[in-house]
Amino acid sequence: MKLFTWGIAPNPRRVEIFLAEKEIQIPVEEVGVPGKAFLKPEFLESHAHRRVPLLQLDDGSYIGEAMAICRYFETLHPEPPLMGTSPQEIAQIEMWERLAELDGMQAIAEFYRNSKGSFADRSLPGYSNSLQQIPALIERGKARLEQFYLKFDAQLAANEYVAGEKFTVADITSLCVIDFAAFSELGIPEECSNLQRWYHVVSERPSLKK
Structure with a gap:
């Protein structure tokens, strides 16, 4: 499992804060070009989604979009609940x-x-x-x-x-x-x-x- 992220962007940050709240640690790969406002060409060429955050699962499949990734981890790790219970x-x-x-x-x-x-x-x-x-x-x-x-x-x-x-x-x-x-x-x-x-x-x- 690996999370593709871009440190300066707000959407990947949503996932990173969510994981920190749940004390979940997974490998993270920064795919932003240092000092530039765009993603690395090799990431864009190999991932049709062309956006971050992007979660790669152990079976090689991907989950994109911040809240979809958060929902995935909320289901796996329901405590502490960050998306509600009732x-x-x-x-x-x-x-x-x-x-x-x-x-x-x-x-x-x-x-x-x-x-x-x-x-x-x-x-x-x-x-x-x-x-x-x-x-x-x-x-x-x-x-x-x-x-x-x-x-x-x-x-x-x-x-x-x-x-x-x-x-x-x-x-x-x-x-x-x-x-x-x-x-x-x-x-x-x-x-x-x-x-x-x-x-x-x-x-x-x-x-x-x-």
Whole structure:
């Protein structure tokens, strides 16, 4: 078993934090080009998925996409539960994790991949053909991210963590969104005090220190 990852990217980081929370250790291969904003050509040529994270199983098969990989390990190692146990809890966590990905991760991706020159012909990941940037998506991405901050700040006004009173994958995805947004100088607005409180708490977890 081996996890293909890229240290600077938010989606692989979601899996790495998840594994650290469960204290699962597996071999990891970094496939990003050092100092560059793209994956190694040999990885792209040999893996049709063309994205990370990518988990290679012992039988040679692959599982792609962060939450699919997390679900695989949650099934194998249910403790501590990060994706819920009761039907309602599972649904609530999945809902908020999905909202973090749709409203947050996609928003910052729109901004970042359409504003940086290094992605001039690679505005979407996973494609072998050229995909040009769309300048209008820069401002739309920023606007979407602002709404993400407001929505999650309101949710955290009544909850210790994103999906309730326990740390879950919804918190992991939200944290990775915010850290990547901060890298792009689009961090949490000062007025989002609930989100600020939550961020300072989860940033101190041991899984974030590894």
